[in-house]
Amino acid sequence: xxxxxxxxxxxxxxxxxxxxxxxxxxxxxxxxxxxxxxxxxxxxxxxxxxxxxxxxxxxxxxxxxxxxxxxxxxxxxxxxxxxxxxxxxxxxxxxxxxxxxxxxxxxxxxxxxxxxxxxxxxxxxxxxxxxxxxxxxxxxxxxxxxxxxxxxxxxxxxxxxxxxxxxxxxxxxxxxxxxxxxxxxxxxxxxxxxxxxxxxxxxxxxxxxxxxxxxxxxxxxxxxxxxxxxxxxxxxxxxxxxxxxxxxxxxxxxxxxxxxxxxxxxxxxxxxxxxxxxxxxxxxxxxxxxxxxxxxxxxxxxxxxxxxxxxxxxxxxxxxxxxxxxxxxxxxxxxxxxxxxxxxxxxxxxxxxxxxxxxxxxxxxxxxxxxxxxxxxxxxxxxxxxxxxxxxxxxxxxxxxxxxxxxxxxxxxxxxxxxxxxxxxxxxxxxxxxxxxxx
Numbered sequence: 001x002x003x004x005x006x007x008x009x010x011x012x013x014x015x016x017x018x019x020x021x022x023x024x025x026x027x028x029x030x031x032x033x034x035x036x037x038x039x040x041x042x043x044x045x046x047x048x049x050x051x052x053x054x055x056x057x058x059x060x061x062x063x064x065x066x067x068x069x070x071x072x073x074x075x076x077x078x079x080x081x082x083x084x085x086x087x088x089x090x091x092x093x094x095x096x097x098x099x100x101x102x103x104x105x106x107x108x109x110x111x112x113x114x115x116x117x118x119x120x121x122x123x124x125x126x127x128x129x130x131x132x133x134x135x136x137x138x139x140x141x142x143x144x145x146x147x148x149x150x151x152x153x154x155x156x157x158x159x160x161x162x163x164x165x166x167x168x169x170x171x172x173x174x175x176x177x178x179x180x181x182x183x184x185x186x187x188x189x190x191x192x193x194x195x196x197x198x199x200x201x202x203x204x205x206x207x208x209x210x211x212x213x214x215x216x217x218x219x220x221x222x223x224x225x226x227x228x229x230x231x232x233x234x235x236x237x238x239x240x241x242x243x244x245x246x247x248x249x250x251x252x253x254x255x256x257x258x259x260x261x262x263x264x265x266x267x268x269x270x271x272x273x274x275x276x277x278x279x280x281x282x283x284x285x286x287x288x289x290x291x292x293x294x295x296x297x298x299x300x301x302x303x304x305x306x307x308x309x310x311x312x313x314x315x316x317x318x319x320x321x322x323x324x325x326x327x328x329x330x331x332x333x334x335x336x337x338x339x340x341x342x343x344x345x346x347x348x349x350x351x352x353x354x355x356x357x358x359x360x361x362x363x364x365x366x367x368x369x370x371x372x373x374x375x376x377x378x379x380x381x382x383x384x385x386x387x388x389x390x391x392x393x394x395x396x397x398x399x400x401x402x403x404x405x406x407x408x409x410x411x412x413x414x415x416x417x418x419x420x421x422x423x424x425x426x427x428x429x430x431x432x433x434x435x436x437x438x439x
Protein backbone atom coordinates (compact mmCIF):
# COMPACT_ATOMS: atom_id res chain seq x y z
CA UNK A 1 0.00 0.00 0.00
CA UNK A 2 2.93 2.39 0.44
CA UNK A 3 4.04 4.24 -2.65
CA UNK A 4 7.65 3.12 -2.58
CA UNK A 5 9.10 2.37 -5.97
CA UNK A 6 10.61 -1.09 -6.26
CA UNK A 7 12.38 -2.65 -9.19
CA UNK A 8 10.83 -5.72 -10.69
CA UNK A 9 14.07 -7.50 -9.89
CA UNK A 10 12.90 -7.55 -6.29
CA UNK A 11 9.89 -9.72 -7.04
CA UNK A 12 9.07 -13.32 -6.34
CA UNK A 13 11.79 -15.94 -6.55
CA UNK A 14 10.06 -19.13 -7.61
CA UNK A 15 9.37 -21.45 -4.71
CA UNK A 16 9.29 -25.22 -4.74
CA UNK A 17 7.69 -25.41 -1.29
CA UNK A 18 4.63 -27.60 -1.68
CA UNK A 19 2.85 -26.01 1.31
CA UNK A 20 2.47 -22.73 -0.52
CA UNK A 21 -0.99 -22.89 -2.01
CA UNK A 22 -0.15 -20.77 -5.03
CA UNK A 23 3.04 -21.46 -6.94
CA UNK A 24 3.12 -18.48 -9.27
CA UNK A 25 6.14 -18.01 -11.53
CA UNK A 26 5.12 -14.80 -13.29
CA UNK A 27 7.90 -12.61 -11.95
CA UNK A 28 10.55 -15.32 -12.22
CA UNK A 29 9.95 -15.55 -15.97
CA UNK A 30 10.22 -11.81 -16.43
CA UNK A 31 13.55 -11.91 -14.58
CA UNK A 32 14.71 -14.72 -16.87
CA UNK A 33 13.80 -12.71 -19.96
CA UNK A 34 15.51 -9.62 -18.57
CA UNK A 35 18.78 -11.58 -18.50
CA UNK A 36 18.39 -12.18 -22.23
CA UNK A 37 16.97 -8.75 -23.08
CA UNK A 38 18.33 -6.20 -20.55
CA UNK A 39 15.83 -3.48 -19.78
CA UNK A 40 12.70 -5.62 -19.92
CA UNK A 41 12.04 -5.51 -16.19
CA UNK A 42 12.44 -1.74 -16.04
CA UNK A 43 10.07 -1.40 -18.98
CA UNK A 44 7.41 -3.55 -17.32
CA UNK A 45 7.89 -1.63 -14.07
CA UNK A 46 7.53 1.73 -15.82
CA UNK A 47 4.38 0.60 -17.64
CA UNK A 48 2.88 -0.59 -14.37
CA UNK A 49 3.64 2.68 -12.58
CA UNK A 50 2.17 4.64 -15.49
CA UNK A 51 -1.06 2.67 -15.25
CA UNK A 52 -1.24 3.31 -11.50
CA UNK A 53 -0.60 7.04 -11.86
CA UNK A 54 -3.09 7.53 -14.66
CA UNK A 55 -5.68 5.40 -12.87
CA UNK A 56 -5.32 7.56 -9.74
CA UNK A 57 -5.89 10.64 -11.90
CA UNK A 58 -9.19 9.06 -12.99
CA UNK A 59 -8.32 9.02 -16.67
CA UNK A 60 -9.60 5.45 -16.52
CA UNK A 61 -13.16 6.60 -16.00
CA UNK A 62 -13.07 8.58 -19.22
CA UNK A 63 -11.46 5.76 -21.21
CA UNK A 64 -13.18 2.76 -19.64
CA UNK A 65 -16.20 3.86 -17.59
CA UNK A 66 -17.57 1.32 -15.14
CA UNK A 67 -20.89 1.26 -16.97
CA UNK A 68 -19.18 -0.80 -19.69
CA UNK A 69 -18.86 -4.58 -19.64
CA UNK A 70 -15.77 -5.98 -21.38
CA UNK A 71 -16.09 -9.35 -23.11
CA UNK A 72 -12.99 -11.43 -23.83
CA UNK A 73 -12.77 -14.43 -26.19
CA UNK A 74 -10.80 -17.27 -24.59
CA UNK A 75 -9.12 -20.30 -26.11
CA UNK A 76 -7.86 -23.14 -23.91
CA UNK A 77 -4.96 -25.17 -25.32
CA UNK A 78 -4.76 -28.55 -23.57
CA UNK A 79 -1.30 -30.05 -24.07
CA UNK A 80 -0.76 -33.52 -22.63
CA UNK A 81 1.31 -36.69 -22.67
CA UNK A 82 -0.71 -38.95 -20.37
CA UNK A 83 -4.48 -39.31 -20.56
CA UNK A 84 -5.04 -37.89 -17.07
CA UNK A 85 -3.46 -34.64 -18.27
CA UNK A 86 -6.00 -34.46 -21.09
CA UNK A 87 -8.68 -33.06 -18.83
CA UNK A 88 -12.34 -33.21 -19.96
CA UNK A 89 -14.35 -30.32 -21.36
CA UNK A 90 -16.47 -30.28 -18.22
CA UNK A 91 -13.56 -29.08 -16.08
CA UNK A 92 -12.71 -26.35 -18.58
CA UNK A 93 -16.35 -25.22 -18.70
CA UNK A 94 -16.36 -24.99 -14.94
CA UNK A 95 -13.07 -23.07 -14.94
CA UNK A 96 -14.54 -20.47 -17.28
CA UNK A 97 -17.52 -20.14 -14.94
CA UNK A 98 -15.13 -19.57 -12.02
CA UNK A 99 -13.43 -16.74 -13.91
CA UNK A 100 -16.75 -15.10 -14.75
CA UNK A 101 -17.95 -15.30 -11.17
CA UNK A 102 -14.74 -13.82 -9.74
CA UNK A 103 -14.34 -10.97 -12.22
CA UNK A 104 -17.99 -9.93 -11.77
CA UNK A 105 -18.10 -10.51 -8.00
CA UNK A 106 -20.79 -13.16 -8.40
CA UNK A 107 -18.89 -15.85 -6.51
CA UNK A 108 -20.91 -17.33 -3.66
CA UNK A 109 -18.08 -16.91 -1.16
CA UNK A 110 -18.23 -13.10 -1.24
CA UNK A 111 -20.07 -13.61 2.07
CA UNK A 112 -16.67 -14.57 3.48
CA UNK A 113 -15.18 -11.14 2.76
CA UNK A 114 -14.63 -9.56 6.14
CA UNK A 115 -16.68 -6.44 6.90
CA UNK A 116 -13.55 -4.31 7.07
CA UNK A 117 -12.81 -5.03 3.39
CA UNK A 118 -16.32 -5.11 1.92
CA UNK A 119 -16.27 -1.33 1.21
CA UNK A 120 -13.25 -1.75 -1.08
CA UNK A 121 -14.28 -4.98 -2.83
CA UNK A 122 -14.52 -4.42 -6.59
CA UNK A 123 -16.44 -5.74 -9.59
CA UNK A 124 -14.18 -5.81 -12.67
CA UNK A 125 -17.07 -6.19 -15.11
CA UNK A 126 -15.08 -8.49 -17.38
CA UNK A 127 -16.86 -11.43 -19.02
CA UNK A 128 -15.01 -14.40 -20.47
CA UNK A 129 -16.49 -16.58 -23.20
CA UNK A 130 -15.23 -19.44 -25.32
CA UNK A 131 -14.04 -18.28 -28.72
CA UNK A 132 -16.46 -19.50 -31.38
CA UNK A 133 -14.34 -18.63 -34.42
CA UNK A 134 -10.66 -19.53 -34.80
CA UNK A 135 -8.05 -17.23 -36.43
CA UNK A 136 -8.81 -18.77 -39.85
CA UNK A 137 -12.52 -18.04 -39.55
CA UNK A 138 -13.55 -21.61 -38.80
CA UNK A 139 -16.08 -22.45 -36.08
CA UNK A 140 -14.57 -23.68 -32.81
CA UNK A 141 -15.57 -24.62 -29.29
CA UNK A 142 -12.65 -22.64 -27.90
CA UNK A 143 -10.63 -25.71 -26.86
CA UNK A 144 -7.66 -27.25 -28.67
CA UNK A 145 -6.01 -30.54 -27.73
CA UNK A 146 -2.43 -31.48 -28.52
CA UNK A 147 -0.68 -34.71 -27.57
CA UNK A 148 2.92 -33.90 -26.73
CA UNK A 149 6.10 -35.91 -26.39
CA UNK A 150 7.01 -33.99 -23.23
CA UNK A 151 6.21 -35.47 -19.83
CA UNK A 152 6.40 -31.99 -18.26
CA UNK A 153 6.99 -28.42 -19.35
CA UNK A 154 8.79 -27.55 -16.13
CA UNK A 155 12.42 -28.63 -16.20
CA UNK A 156 13.93 -27.50 -12.90
CA UNK A 157 11.75 -24.37 -12.92
CA UNK A 158 13.41 -23.19 -16.12
CA UNK A 159 11.51 -20.34 -17.77
CA UNK A 160 12.55 -21.42 -21.28
CA UNK A 161 11.06 -24.91 -21.06
CA UNK A 162 7.74 -23.72 -19.65
CA UNK A 163 7.26 -21.46 -22.66
CA UNK A 164 7.70 -24.51 -24.87
CA UNK A 165 4.02 -25.21 -24.22
CA UNK A 166 3.31 -22.16 -26.41
CA UNK A 167 5.27 -23.53 -29.38
CA UNK A 168 4.12 -26.36 -31.64
CA UNK A 169 7.70 -27.02 -32.70
CA UNK A 170 8.61 -27.73 -29.06
CA UNK A 171 5.74 -30.11 -28.32
CA UNK A 172 3.20 -27.44 -27.36
CA UNK A 173 0.60 -25.47 -29.29
CA UNK A 174 1.16 -22.14 -31.03
CA UNK A 175 -0.90 -19.25 -29.72
CA UNK A 176 -3.90 -17.94 -31.51
CA UNK A 177 -3.63 -14.20 -32.24
CA UNK A 178 -2.82 -12.96 -28.73
CA UNK A 179 -4.14 -9.50 -29.49
CA UNK A 180 -7.61 -10.94 -30.19
CA UNK A 181 -7.79 -13.96 -27.85
CA UNK A 182 -6.86 -14.70 -24.26
CA UNK A 183 -4.78 -17.86 -24.70
CA UNK A 184 -4.75 -20.21 -21.70
CA UNK A 185 -2.43 -23.20 -21.94
CA UNK A 186 -3.12 -26.21 -19.70
CA UNK A 187 -0.29 -28.67 -19.22
CA UNK A 188 1.85 -30.53 -16.69
CA UNK A 189 3.99 -28.09 -14.69
CA UNK A 190 5.27 -30.57 -12.10
CA UNK A 191 8.98 -31.11 -11.82
CA UNK A 192 10.44 -34.12 -13.60
CA UNK A 193 10.35 -36.13 -10.37
CA UNK A 194 6.62 -35.43 -10.06
CA UNK A 195 6.90 -32.82 -7.29
CA UNK A 196 4.42 -29.96 -7.48
CA UNK A 197 6.40 -26.75 -7.83
CA UNK A 198 4.52 -24.42 -10.19
CA UNK A 199 0.77 -23.94 -10.64
CA UNK A 200 0.79 -21.16 -13.19
CA UNK A 201 2.25 -17.94 -14.57
CA UNK A 202 1.36 -15.12 -16.92
CA UNK A 203 3.06 -12.18 -18.60
CA UNK A 204 1.69 -8.74 -17.67
CA UNK A 205 1.01 -6.29 -20.49
CA UNK A 206 4.05 -4.69 -22.06
CA UNK A 207 4.48 -2.10 -24.77
CA UNK A 208 4.72 -3.89 -28.12
CA UNK A 209 7.38 -1.50 -29.42
CA UNK A 210 9.81 -2.77 -26.79
CA UNK A 211 10.03 -6.22 -28.40
CA UNK A 212 12.39 -5.37 -31.18
CA UNK A 213 14.50 -8.51 -31.00
CA UNK A 214 14.28 -10.71 -34.07
CA UNK A 215 14.86 -13.76 -31.84
CA UNK A 216 12.07 -13.20 -29.35
CA UNK A 217 8.68 -11.63 -29.96
CA UNK A 218 6.23 -10.86 -27.19
CA UNK A 219 2.97 -11.53 -28.97
CA UNK A 220 3.20 -15.34 -29.37
CA UNK A 221 3.99 -15.74 -25.67
CA UNK A 222 1.24 -13.56 -24.21
CA UNK A 223 -1.35 -15.41 -22.15
CA UNK A 224 -1.68 -17.68 -19.13
CA UNK A 225 -0.18 -21.11 -18.39
CA UNK A 226 -1.88 -23.36 -15.81
CA UNK A 227 -1.08 -26.72 -14.27
CA UNK A 228 -3.71 -29.30 -15.28
CA UNK A 229 -4.44 -30.33 -11.67
CA UNK A 230 -5.78 -26.85 -10.85
CA UNK A 231 -8.50 -26.68 -13.50
CA UNK A 232 -12.13 -26.74 -12.37
CA UNK A 233 -13.77 -27.08 -8.97
CA UNK A 234 -14.06 -30.87 -9.14
CA UNK A 235 -10.67 -31.79 -10.52
CA UNK A 236 -9.99 -35.48 -9.78
CA UNK A 237 -6.58 -34.61 -8.34
CA UNK A 238 -8.38 -33.66 -5.08
CA UNK A 239 -5.85 -31.06 -3.93
CA UNK A 240 -6.72 -29.66 -0.51
CA UNK A 241 -8.59 -26.36 -0.79
CA UNK A 242 -7.24 -25.53 2.67
CA UNK A 243 -3.69 -25.48 1.26
CA UNK A 244 -3.91 -24.92 -2.50
CA UNK A 245 -5.55 -22.32 -4.72
CA UNK A 246 -6.89 -24.96 -7.12
CA UNK A 247 -9.46 -23.46 -9.54
CA UNK A 248 -8.67 -19.95 -8.23
CA UNK A 249 -5.14 -20.20 -9.60
CA UNK A 250 -6.57 -19.08 -12.94
CA UNK A 251 -8.09 -15.97 -11.33
CA UNK A 252 -4.71 -15.04 -9.85
CA UNK A 253 -2.86 -15.52 -13.13
CA UNK A 254 -5.43 -13.65 -15.22
CA UNK A 255 -4.98 -10.84 -12.68
CA UNK A 256 -1.28 -10.81 -13.59
CA UNK A 257 -2.21 -10.92 -17.28
CA UNK A 258 -4.21 -7.71 -16.77
CA UNK A 259 -1.30 -6.11 -14.93
CA UNK A 260 -1.75 -6.77 -11.19
CA UNK A 261 1.07 -7.56 -8.80
CA UNK A 262 1.08 -9.63 -5.64
CA UNK A 263 -0.40 -7.86 -2.63
CA UNK A 264 2.76 -8.21 -0.52
CA UNK A 265 4.66 -6.00 -2.95
CA UNK A 266 6.67 -8.91 -4.39
CA UNK A 267 9.30 -8.63 -1.69
CA UNK A 268 12.06 -11.23 -1.92
CA UNK A 269 12.43 -13.92 0.70
CA UNK A 270 13.82 -12.32 3.87
CA UNK A 271 12.92 -8.81 2.69
CA UNK A 272 10.46 -6.78 4.75
CA UNK A 273 7.35 -6.57 2.61
CA UNK A 274 6.02 -3.75 4.81
CA UNK A 275 8.51 -1.49 3.03
CA UNK A 276 7.57 -2.40 -0.56
CA UNK A 277 4.22 -2.55 -2.25
CA UNK A 278 1.95 -3.33 -5.16
CA UNK A 279 1.26 0.45 -5.49
CA UNK A 280 -2.47 -0.09 -4.86
CA UNK A 281 -3.62 1.74 -1.76
CA UNK A 282 -6.67 -0.38 -0.84
CA UNK A 283 -4.57 -3.55 -0.42
CA UNK A 284 -2.98 -3.29 3.05
CA UNK A 285 0.74 -3.88 3.45
CA UNK A 286 1.81 -7.41 4.33
CA UNK A 287 5.22 -8.67 5.34
CA UNK A 288 5.20 -11.58 2.89
CA UNK A 289 2.88 -13.92 0.97
CA UNK A 290 0.19 -15.76 2.90
CA UNK A 291 -0.58 -19.47 2.91
CA UNK A 292 -3.71 -21.24 4.02
CA UNK A 293 -6.33 -18.88 5.44
CA UNK A 294 -5.12 -17.21 8.60
CA UNK A 295 -7.41 -14.20 9.11
CA UNK A 296 -5.64 -13.22 12.32
CA UNK A 297 -2.60 -11.95 10.39
CA UNK A 298 -1.64 -8.29 10.74
CA UNK A 299 2.01 -8.36 9.74
CA UNK A 300 2.58 -4.62 9.14
CA UNK A 301 1.98 -1.81 11.62
CA UNK A 302 2.14 0.89 8.94
CA UNK A 303 -1.63 1.01 8.36
CA UNK A 304 -3.26 -0.79 11.34
CA UNK A 305 -5.18 -3.01 8.94
CA UNK A 306 -5.20 -6.81 8.89
CA UNK A 307 -3.58 -8.66 6.00
CA UNK A 308 -6.05 -8.94 3.13
CA UNK A 309 -5.80 -12.71 2.80
CA UNK A 310 -9.10 -12.69 0.89
CA UNK A 311 -7.38 -11.06 -2.07
CA UNK A 312 -6.92 -13.16 -5.22
CA UNK A 313 -3.43 -11.72 -5.65
CA UNK A 314 -2.13 -13.27 -2.43
CA UNK A 315 -1.17 -16.95 -2.08
CA UNK A 316 -4.13 -17.73 0.18
CA UNK A 317 -5.90 -21.05 -0.33
CA UNK A 318 -9.03 -21.65 -2.41
CA UNK A 319 -11.24 -21.66 0.68
CA UNK A 320 -9.97 -18.16 1.53
CA UNK A 321 -9.57 -15.95 -1.56
CA UNK A 322 -12.73 -14.20 -2.75
CA UNK A 323 -12.07 -10.61 -3.87
CA UNK A 324 -10.31 -8.01 -5.94
CA UNK A 325 -10.28 -4.43 -4.64
CA UNK A 326 -11.74 -1.42 -6.41
CA UNK A 327 -8.30 -0.06 -7.28
CA UNK A 328 -7.17 -3.42 -8.59
CA UNK A 329 -10.26 -3.33 -10.79
CA UNK A 330 -9.37 0.18 -11.97
CA UNK A 331 -5.87 -0.92 -12.94
CA UNK A 332 -7.10 -3.99 -14.83
CA UNK A 333 -9.67 -1.97 -16.75
CA UNK A 334 -7.13 0.75 -17.52
CA UNK A 335 -4.73 -1.86 -18.90
CA UNK A 336 -7.52 -3.45 -20.90
CA UNK A 337 -8.11 -0.15 -22.69
CA UNK A 338 -4.50 0.99 -23.03
CA UNK A 339 -2.31 -2.10 -23.30
CA UNK A 340 -4.66 -4.85 -24.53
CA UNK A 341 -6.93 -2.61 -26.55
CA UNK A 342 -7.75 -5.12 -29.31
CA UNK A 343 -8.71 -7.88 -26.89
CA UNK A 344 -12.17 -7.01 -25.58
CA UNK A 345 -15.48 -6.08 -27.08
CA UNK A 346 -17.64 -3.85 -24.91
CA UNK A 347 -21.26 -3.10 -24.22
CA UNK A 348 -23.09 -0.57 -22.09
CA UNK A 349 -24.69 -2.26 -19.09
CA UNK A 350 -25.53 0.71 -16.87
CA UNK A 351 -23.64 2.60 -14.21
CA UNK A 352 -22.04 0.88 -11.27
CA UNK A 353 -22.27 4.09 -9.22
CA UNK A 354 -24.07 7.42 -9.50
CA UNK A 355 -21.09 9.60 -8.65
CA UNK A 356 -19.72 11.76 -11.46
CA UNK A 357 -16.78 9.76 -12.77
CA UNK A 358 -14.70 12.81 -13.66
CA UNK A 359 -14.54 14.11 -10.07
CA UNK A 360 -11.66 12.93 -7.94
CA UNK A 361 -9.54 13.57 -4.85
CA UNK A 362 -5.81 14.28 -5.05
CA UNK A 363 -3.09 13.70 -4.02
CA UNK A 364 -3.58 10.10 -3.04
CA UNK A 365 -2.08 9.19 -0.62
CA UNK A 366 -2.47 12.47 1.26
CA UNK A 367 -0.50 14.11 4.10
CA UNK A 368 -2.00 17.39 5.40
CA UNK A 369 -4.67 18.33 2.88
CA UNK A 370 -6.07 17.27 -0.41
CA UNK A 371 -8.24 18.79 -3.10
CA UNK A 372 -11.38 17.84 -4.94
CA UNK A 373 -11.30 18.31 -8.70
CA UNK A 374 -14.61 18.67 -10.55
CA UNK A 375 -15.43 17.97 -14.16
CA UNK A 376 -17.88 20.90 -14.13
CA UNK A 377 -17.65 24.12 -12.10
CA UNK A 378 -19.26 24.08 -8.65
CA UNK A 379 -19.70 27.24 -6.57
CA UNK A 380 -21.31 26.23 -3.31
CA UNK A 381 -20.51 24.72 0.06
CA UNK A 382 -19.58 21.04 -0.01
CA UNK A 383 -19.38 18.57 2.84
CA UNK A 384 -16.63 16.02 3.15
CA UNK A 385 -16.97 12.94 5.36
CA UNK A 386 -14.36 10.29 6.07
CA UNK A 387 -15.31 6.79 7.19
CA UNK A 388 -12.86 4.24 8.54
CA UNK A 389 -12.76 0.63 7.40
CA UNK A 390 -15.41 -0.28 9.99
CA UNK A 391 -17.84 2.24 8.54
CA UNK A 392 -17.48 4.80 11.35
CA UNK A 393 -17.43 8.48 10.43
CA UNK A 394 -14.17 9.90 11.80
CA UNK A 395 -14.06 13.32 10.12
CA UNK A 396 -16.49 15.87 8.74
CA UNK A 397 -15.92 19.36 7.35
CA UNK A 398 -17.65 21.97 5.21
CA UNK A 399 -15.68 23.96 2.64
CA UNK A 400 -16.62 26.27 -0.22
CA UNK A 401 -15.95 24.99 -3.72
CA UNK A 402 -14.50 27.46 -6.21
CA UNK A 403 -15.26 26.51 -9.79
CA UNK A 404 -13.25 23.35 -10.38
CA UNK A 405 -11.61 22.68 -7.00
CA UNK A 406 -12.13 22.64 -3.25
CA UNK A 407 -9.39 22.42 -0.61
CA UNK A 408 -9.88 19.94 2.24
CA UNK A 409 -7.65 20.13 5.35
CA UNK A 410 -7.11 16.74 6.98
CA UNK A 411 -4.06 17.36 9.18
CA UNK A 412 -5.71 15.90 12.27
CA UNK A 413 -6.79 12.61 10.68
CA UNK A 414 -4.88 9.49 11.75
CA UNK A 415 -2.84 7.41 9.32
CA UNK A 416 -4.99 4.80 7.60
CA UNK A 417 -7.34 4.02 4.73
CA UNK A 418 -10.69 5.79 4.51
CA UNK A 419 -13.78 6.08 2.39
CA UNK A 420 -14.23 9.72 1.40
CA UNK A 421 -17.69 11.06 0.48
CA UNK A 422 -18.12 14.63 -0.78
CA UNK A 423 -21.65 16.01 -1.14
CA UNK A 424 -23.43 19.27 -1.87
CA UNK A 425 -27.03 20.42 -1.50
CA UNK A 426 -27.41 20.96 -5.24
CA UNK A 427 -25.45 18.06 -6.67
CA UNK A 428 -25.82 15.34 -4.04
CA UNK A 429 -22.89 12.92 -3.93
CA UNK A 430 -19.97 14.40 -5.86
CA UNK A 431 -17.20 11.96 -4.91
CA UNK A 432 -17.34 8.53 -3.29
CA UNK A 433 -13.91 6.92 -3.24
CA UNK A 434 -11.16 5.45 -1.08
CA UNK A 435 -8.12 7.43 0.01
CA UNK A 436 -5.01 6.79 2.07
CA UNK A 437 -3.88 9.16 4.85
CA UNK A 438 -0.14 8.54 4.72
CA UNK A 439 1.34 10.73 7.48
